[in-house]
Amino acid sequence: MTANGPGRNPSSDGSAEVAQTFADALRTAVGATDLSLQRMRHRLDLLGISISVATLSYWQSGQRLPSRRHTRAVLPALESVLALPPGTLSSLVRHPGPRTRSDAPSILAEGGLWPDPARVSSLLGQVDTRWDHRLTRISQHDRVLVNADRTEHSLWSMQVLRAIVDGPDRWVAVVHRVDEPACPPPVVTGLRNCHLGRLVHDRESGLLATELLFDRPLMRGETLITEHLLTFGRPAPLAFHYERKLPYRVRMYTQEVCFASSARPRRIRSLSRPADGISWNLVRDLHLNASSRAHLVLLDADPGVYGTEWDWG
Secondary structure, three states: OOEEOOOOOOOOHHHHHHHHHHHHHEEEEEEEHHHHHHHHHHHHHOOOOOOOOHEEEHHHHOOOOOHHHHHHHHHHHHHHHOOOOOOOOHOOOOOOOOOOOOOOOOOOOOOOOOOHHHHHHHOOOOOOOOOOOHHHEEEEEEEEEEEEOOOEEEEEEEEEEOOOOOOOOOOEEEEEOOOOOOOOEEEEEEOOOEEEEEEEOOOOOOOOEEEEOOOOOOHHHOEEEEEEEOOOOOOOOOEEEEEEEEEOOEEEEEEEEEEOOOOOOOEEEEEEEEEEOOOEEEEEEEEOOOOOEEEEEEEEOOOOOEEEEEEEO
């Protein structure tokens, strides 16, 4: 089993205003040229600049701002393609000042931690991810329950979030893949300070994306504790592993696996894969206690994939 780890109108804080101003300027310039986004991407390719149509679409709609890297490399070329004076677009993008390592969310392109990023990105395009990068992940705790028949019963998850701007009212808390696409998707339930928003299920791939809505928008600096539950139906495949994809840095990440007393695995170990890596790294064997539970705790967990796998006797 794998999991990942927000729409209201943008708030009136500075970052939302910048995003809207940049988006307006880009839409106006694109409209004046009659270029499609596909043609824009092609012309940028000819200038040695590689960027996806999806990213251009996000910028034009105001859902995202260009990163510092894009401001340095892509925007000057984009201004050239659109026949704009140098600096017309890049001057509208203001980046926040440096943050401490623990405060700055490290943002990966949607889907970048999955083996089929295009499909995941397409799925995420159907939910509102606007606020995801404006919520600092202070802590996350996952608890997986495994049935006596060695199948997954449920996944409980708790997050402590902090808003870095005014306005976040949701986040995409669940990107999940059902190991066997023929199996039913899990039932998602908001347990604490959140309730279910949009849910999108790709039956062919087994992928599921879910918004969790907060009770009210958060103010800048405000913290929130949320809890939600995924309950798995039947039929269900045998469980051999659990992994959490973290696209953002998390100050403390905890992963527990709890087995029925009659279904203790022979061996259990933790593994990790960095965001820029391909192969798994064996971290260590885990201790299975008398209650048939094992856990790992990571401090200042960088973006990547963190998992637990076990062998049945």
